[in-house]
Amino acid sequence: MRPSHALLLSSLLFSAAAHADELRERANAVFKPIPAKVTEVRGKTVSENQALLGHKLWFDPRLSSSHIISCNSCHNLSIGGSDNVPTSIGHGWQKGPRNSPTVLNAVFNAAQFWDGRAKDLQEQAKGPVQASVEMNSTPERVVATLKSIPEYVAEFSKAFPNDEDPVSFDNMAYALEAFEVSLTTPNSPFDRFLKGEDKALDDQQKKGLALFMDVGCSACHSGVNLGGQSYFPFGVIKKPGAEILPTGDKGRFAVTNTANDEYVFRAAPLRNIALTPPYFHSGEVWELEQAVAIMGDSQLGRQLSEDEVGAITAFLHSLTGEQPQVAYPLLPASTASTPKPE
């Protein structure tokens, strides 16, 4: 290599590194990497027995009245913690009202559900079990089911050793939460970039990250989950069409009954977003590129160019982290007194 070329190359490399450092500094002010492991439920260390019990409950279809729907049916850990259909199919093949959010990294959300109506994962877990369009069970039925299975009774006692009546609906939900906190996806290319690995993102992704901050996406999609922290109207600038924002679903309004909260939703967390189409609470958009363009238009009043959409989408692909590897558990057998499927 001629000296002038070497000089040019080293100066380019230096400039690229400096540019990456600057980008990383800006990004670290807005986002946070996913920690290597979460072992606490709201400040309290999860016991191994609680997590093991939650692992079984997660996959147990007997939490539904039909005995064929488990938590994992709609939050499928083999495909990104969601079901990847527009809206979930539940009891009696009824379609749920909204797209199923991923359970992955849900522990980092400020509240659960698209409208934030559950303050934490324990409260969330009680919802689908009882919803008639989902698992269609009742707390009484769930407790009767669990108490009819001696192995579960023993496992609840071990998981909640200080409780007088360990087999309870509350504890079922707590055990599920204790399992769910482990469902995180660290070490995505984006996380590795945040921590100093320049080459974890390619140039297109770096450009996308810069755009994501420059055009304003990160105003709502920030923090460790790039979203999931607070509430915003869908269509701040311009309401999308009714196929994407159905008029009948007023979002957080149903929770707060406040006019300001009409068509307000929790900003979607964007971790692993490439794995969980279709998009939005209505689940009507299959292409990530289209979702990005719609967001630019409706939330930022900006017609993103094809180039910009491509770069932001490339960046969003860098949010796919290491998926949790779990065993498919062996569940304890029902007994004669276990309520029959309905």
Add this chain to the structure above:
Amino acid sequence: MRPSHALLLSSLLFSAAAHADELRERANAVFKPIPAKVTEVRGKTVSENQALLGHKLWFDPRLSSSHIISCNSCHNLSIGGSDNVPTSIGHGWQKGPRNSPTVLNAVFNAAQFWDGRAKDLQEQAKGPVQASVEMNSTPERVVATLKSIPEYVAEFSKAFPNDEDPVSFDNMAYALEAFEVSLTTPNSPFDRFLKGEDKALDDQQKKGLALFMDVGCSACHSGVNLGGQSYFPFGVIKKPGAEILPTGDKGRFAVTNTANDEYVFRAAPLRNIALTPPYFHSGEVWELEQAVAIMGDSQLGRQLSEDEVGAITAFLHSLTGEQPQVAYPLLPASTASTPKPE
């Protein structure tokens, strides 16, 4: 211990051991233990790539048109390889016509389905994927789905390196079979008894085993799977009621169109039977004791006493073996060209 007592005890022990040896000899002439591991598909060694691919396909809900039903939905490996409901619930919440048989040890059956209409597990696997009341897909749709996912294309190439067009419906079914042959449950108490471990069965179970052979159950329920080998009319001696033997389902008659085959079914394999209620092709009997009593009555013309039913049931519980432990696989992501759920 006084000498006379010691003598009595040793003579009792000797007699118990001699009795166990005799029982074992009789049993080994009729039944066979489950081998430690099956690594062949019909005489051909399964490759690791085939089994790994089959493991993913087994759990992949995209083999169904709705994208929410997988093989594992009705043959759930966490609860004995079946779904433990009377008849399976499939596409559109339609109920299947017969109780879902367990996949565990299915490799040892002479043919698959209650009426034996599939000669092997590869042929069987193609059925539910296409059945409109089950997964409701088509070979074309399945192949289009698999070909739209680059990771699957690569895995099929590795699993079937000599095929010109490795991603095929046939190969999907073959890979599923390659996974399913590993789903065996060796080392049940019964197997351990067959191999010489006297104490693997308690006295009640030994009495049940002797009765099982003496009253004639083992005439149909023999071999490694205690069934699954040949076909018999349900109600040889006395037809059970229509709730248990619905008149509309004539069993093997639909396969052979032979009058002799009316209400003929494959003798149910009894391995892990305690894990897979409800019983019979109609799935209308929840208690194993009741199923045993009905069999005595309808197949053998014998009113078994409560004591006899109890002993035979205790023996049947000894058929529960070590359940296969599998990982919950991570599936490759869909792409823009993957057919959408319907």
